[in-house]
Every structure is written in C-alpha cells, then in structure tokens.
Amino acid sequence: MTRPDHTRTSDPTMDTAAHPVRVRWLLLLGVIALSATPGCRQRMADQPYYRALEYAEFFADGRASRPLERGVIHRGQHLETDPLVTGLTPEEWLRAYEYQVPANPETMVVLDDAEKRKRAIGAPRFDQRLPGPKAYVEEFPFPITQDDLHRGQQRYTIFCAVCHGTLGNGQGKIWERGYLIPTSFHTTKVSPKEADVSKINPQGLGKSRGYWMWGIDMPMDQAPVGYYFEVITKGYGGMPSYNAQIPPDDRWRIIAYIRVLQMSQNADPTKLPAEIQKLLASAGGQP
Numbered sequence: 001m002t003r004p005d006h007t008r009t010s011d012p013t014m015d016t017a018a019h020p021v022r023v024r025w026l027l028l029l030g031v032i033a034l035s036a037t038p039g040c041r042q043r044m045a046d047q048p049y050y051r052a053l054e055y056a057e058f059f060a061d062g063r064a065s066r067p068l069e070r071g072v073i074h075r076g077q078h079l080e081t082d083p084l085v086t087g088l089t090p091e092e093w094l095r096a097y098e099y100q101v102p103a104n105p106e107t108m109v110v111l112d113d114a115e116k117r118k119r120a121i122g123a124p125r126f127d128q129r130l131p132g133p134k135a136y137v138e139e140f141p142f143p144i145t146q147d148d149l150h151r152g153q154q155r156y157t158i159f160c161a162v163c164h165g166t167l168g169n170g171q172g173k174i175w176e177r178g179y180l181i182p183t184s185f186h187t188t189k190v191s192p193k194e195a196d197v198s199k200i201n202p203q204g205l206g207k208s209r210g211y212w213m214w215g216i217d218m219p220m221d222q223a224p225v226g227y228y229f230e231v232i233t234k235g236y237g238g239m240p241s242y243n244a245q246i247p248p249d250d251r252w253r254i255i256a257y258i259r260v261l262q263m264s265q266n267a268d269p270t271k272l273p274a275e276i277q278k279l280l281a282s283a284g285g286q287p
C-alpha cells in the first residue's frame with residue numbers, strides 16, 4: 001500500500017504559509033525590473049511634430065496648421081447648393097449669392113465661373129443688403145419617418161427645450177434667469193401660466209419676429225421649414241447658432257418635431273383614428 005501524497009493536497013494551511021513569501025519576492029523583482037527600464041520608449045513618440053498654431057519655417061506663410069486646400073470635401077458632404085444644407089430654394093440660393101445668371105435649374109449645372117463660385121461659397125447666408133424675405137424651402141428635403149420624429153424629439157429636448165420649453169411655447173427654464181423669452185411656436189397659450197410676451201412680441205403671440213422685421217405677419221406654425229432651418233443654422237437675435245452642434249439632417253428632424261408640437265396643440269380630434277377617439281372620449285377629452 002502506498003502512502004498518500006500529501007504534497008499534492010490542497011491543504012489550506014500549507015498554501016497560506018508558502019504564498020506570502022513568494023508574492024513578496026515577485027513584487028520586489030517587479031519593482032527592480034521597472035526601475036531598470038526607464039529608457040524603454042517606442043521611437044514613434046519621438047517623431048517631429050508641430051503643436052497647433054505653431055510657427056513653421058517650412059511653409060511660406062509660416063503657419064504650421066494648414067488650411068484645407070480648395071475643393072477638399074469630407075465624407076458625406078452635401079453640395080453647397082443642396083437645400084438640405086441651405087434651407088433655401090435653388091433659385092433663391094443663386095440670388096442670395098449674387099450670381100448674375102438667370103435663375104433656372106440648368107444654371108446650377110453649368111456653374112463653371114470659378115470667380116463667382118469662389119465668392120459665393122464664402123459669402124454670408126444672411127445678407128442684409130438683399131431685400132427679404134428669402135424664398136425658404138417649404139418642404140422637407142427628405143421624407144420624414146417615425147424614426148426621424150423620434151430622433152427630432154430627442155434632439156429638440158437636448159438642444160431647444162431649455163429655452164423654448166418642452167411644448168415649444170417659449171417657456172423653457174433659461175429665461176427665468178434673465179434671458180430673452182423666446183418666440184412661441186404656437187399662436188395660442190399652451191399653458192395658462194405662460195409669461196406675457198406682448199412687450200417683446202408686439203406683433204402677437206407665436207408670430208415670427210424675423211418676418212416682422214421684414215414687415216410680414218407670419219405665425220410660426222406657417223413659417224416655412226427653411227426659415228426654421230436658417231434660424232437653427234445661423235441663429236437669430238438672442239437665439240444662438242446651432243450650426244456646430246447639430247448636423248444638417250438632425251436640424252430637419254428637429255423642425256419636423258416642432259411641426260408635431262404645433263399640430264398637437266391644435267389637433268382636430270375627429271381626424272384621429274377611431275380607437276384613439278374612443279380612448280379620448282373615455283378620458284373625458286383629455287389625452
């Protein structure tokens with residue numbers, strides 16, 4: 001009969017006795033190894049480079065940060081004439097950029113006058129010298145799906161609701177601390193507690209202040225979607241520009257959601273699907 005091999009058992013008392021000593025030695029070795037290798041860096045870290053905006057002798061203009069070459073495009077870039085990024089009809093785009101060419105779709109294709117084109121691309125979209133209002137697009141540049149509306153709702157809540165309120169009646173939180181009260185997107189009061197804006201909107205509740213400057217009485221629920229697009233892109237008065245934060249496609253989705261808000265406040269219940277009408281009736285007319 002052979003004796004059982006005790007060295008192979010997992011006797012806890014044996015393990016705890018051996019471990020601490022081994023671990024301590026390993027740690028010590030590790031520390032020595034680390035301190036002995038200070039120069040072990042990859043060569044990539046030592047490559048020559050310029051810091052942002054640093055002076056550079058190599059380039060004639062002395063700038064290390066290089067401007068993009070003319071004609072460089074990034075992936076997914078839209079044509080600068082595309083209503084998706086202008087919010088203007090193609091004809092108006094031509095007019096706004098002072099092209100001295102007849103406004104018709106053919107001319108869009110033959111824009112080979114390099115000098116005019118160069119001037120146009122850098123020109124400000126909002127040119128005070130031009131008599132307004134501009135001919136903004138009335139239609140969304142792409143079909144709006146339910147997913148787009150959900151995305152629009154989310155983006156609206158992130159970027160606009162702080163000032164314009166979740167219902168779009170201009171009753172966000174920001175103006176309570178002294179900011180200008182934004183234009184309401186509704187021509188009637190959505191909540192009885194709404195602040196009085198008759199002084200800053202003498203033209204009436206929910207009327208566009210921008211159109212008013214052009215002498216036009218324009219309720220926000222009738223203002224063309226292209227106008228909203230321009231306000232988001234360029235800002236208007238006390239309203240900051242959201243050009244940098246919100247990509248063009250999302251701006252359109254936000255506008256689509258604003259349309260939803262506008263319809264929701266003036267909805268005709270008889271146009272709702274039958275089962276929803278039933279639900280509404282059972283809730284005493286309250287959604």
Ligand code: HEC
Nearest residue numbers: 159160163180181182183208209210228231236237238239
């Ligand atoms: C920091 C606050 C603030 C935020 C955020 C903000 N707005 Fe405004 N917005 C304003 C103010 C203030 C005005 C009124 C400007 C004026 O009368 O000078 C305004 C006006 C507008 C107008 C109407 C211009 C007119 O003709 O009366 C539109 C459209 C608009 N905002 C859309 C939006 C959208 C869409 C967003 C979100 C992407 C947004 N705003 C985010 C403050 C804000």
